[in-house]
Amino acid sequence: MKLNLAYLCNTKSWGGLEMNQIRNAFWMKERGHNVHVFVTLNSPAYKDAQDKNLTIHVISKHKRHYDFYRAFKLFKLLTSLKIHCLIVRSNFDMSIAASISYFSKRKIKTVFCMEMQLSFSKKQFFRTWRYSYIDAWCCPLNYMKEQVLANTRMNREKIFVVPSGIDIQKKNEFNMETARIKLNLHQKETVFGILGRIDPRKGQKFVIEIWKNISDASLLIQGDIDTTENREYLNEIYHLVETNKLEDRIVFLPFSSNVELFFAAIDALIVPSENETVGMVTIEAILYKKPVIGSKKGGTLEILSNHDLGLLFEVNSQEDLLKRINEFTKNKREINPDIYNQEIQKYNKEKVCDKMENILGNLVKNN
Numbered sequence: 001m002k003l004n005l006a007y008l009c010n011t012k013s014w015g016g017l018e019m020n021q022i023r024n025a026f027w028m029k030e031r032g033h034n035v036h037v038f039v040t041l042n043s044p045a046y047k048d049a050q051d052k053n054l055t056i057h058v059i060s061k062h063k064r065h066y067d068f069y070r071a072f073k074l075f076k077l078l079t080s081l082k083i084h085c086l087i088v089r090s091n092f093d094m095s096i097a098a099s100i101s102y103f104s105k106r107k108i109k110t111v112f113c114m115e116m117q118l119s120f121s122k123k124q125f126f127r128t129w130r131y132s133y134i135d136a137w138c139c140p141l142n143y144m145k146e147q148v149l150a151n152t153r154m155n156r157e158k159i160f161v162v163p164s165g166i167d168i169q170k171k172n173e174f175n176m177e178t179a180r181i182k183l184n185l186h187q188k189e190t191v192f193g194i195l196g197r198i199d200p201r202k203g204q205k206f207v208i209e210i211w212k213n214i215s216d217a218s219l220l221i222q223g224d225i226d227t228t229e230n231r232e233y234l235n236e237i238y239h240l241v242e243t244n245k246l247e248d249r250i251v252f253l254p255f256s257s258n259v260e261l262f263f264a265a266i267d268a269l270i271v272p273s274e275n276e277t278v279g280m281v282t283i284e285a286i287l288y289k290k291p292v293i294g295s296k297k298g299g300t301l302e303i304l305s306n307h308d309l310g311l312l313f314e315v316n317s318q319e320d321l322l323k324r325i326n327e328f329t330k331n332k333r334e335i336n337p338d339i340y341n342q343e344i345q346k347y348n349k350e351k352v353c354d355k356m357e358n359i360l361g362n363l364v365k366n367n
Helices: 016-030 044-051 068-080 091-103 125-131 142-151 176-183 204-211 231-243 260-265 280-287 298-303 318-330 337-347 349-365
Strands: 004-009 034-039 055-058 085-088 109-113 136-139 159-161 190-195 217-223 250-254 268-271 292-295 310-313
Touching: 004 016, 004 091, 016 034, 016 044, 016 085, 016 109, 016 280, 016 349, 034 044, 044 055, 068 091, 085 091, 085 349, 091 109, 091 125, 109 349, 136 142, 136 349, 142 159, 142 298, 176 260, 190 260, 190 318, 204 217, 204 231, 204 318, 217 260, 268 280, 268 318, 280 292, 280 298, 280 337, 292 298, 292 318, 310 318, 337 349
Parallel strands: 004 034, 004 085, 034 055, 085 109, 109 136, 136 159, 190 217, 190 268, 217 250, 268 292, 292 310
Antiparallel strands: none
């Protein structure tokens, strides 16, 4: 069934949420659906949608709650485009999505693809009323579905688990030797990596603080070092590296949407976030067949439930993280590629799109 789909992304940030929204819109277009993307002018999402040749509609920033004026304007536009389903990912967009469902008398189906955790109760009347206009609530991991069931009054039959998708056909053109030459890294030393936004919640400083105790390994950190809004935090990191004379063993790379060079160069990925919601970098590590050392909570814990994929350390315990790093360095072992190949199938974009098409198709059929 060919669907008319609208993807709303009303943010000027550029993180996993926004990347997943535009990426999924592109995948659904590839599968033959009519896809429209609604974004703010010159936002990163706008530019990425342009690069992917998606049909773009520029919208103004709406309020978080009760912006009925902009909701009605968007409803009229969606109606003129004969949109079947509106997909949102940000909590910020839930109110306007619910309003559009209301104005359309539920003819425009609303789908919320959850990206943030729901760790406290949201059973208040106004939230319950709003959620009643959400036709499908998609969670990327099982533990997040349990959070929704525990903390909302959302109808269980409207809650689905749809993993974050990844293109498993991507091949790494670099081998380790070539990647390390390009990045000026030691060939024979163990190299660990941290990939993601420069942010206190991502834990780069947490790892650097223990690196003075590690003499036989390097650390490669890739993130938005040129454009980060957390400049003070980045300066703290630089100062820490300089103070402990770690310049020759800690290397910084700017953000790049192409992470093949990064993954080719490292022996293992470290995910030090105190509570990573989903952990797309962990999924990418599985794709590139790299073990992960991750904190024992949230998405990282669930994704690494198959312990063959890496090691877990206690949350906020630098001592335990140091043990796991030393354990990996001393007992480096080759993981059977079949384990990675089997695990990554859970996140295969084709399977993810199949699930989403099934959900959306059923919503439209039952309209």
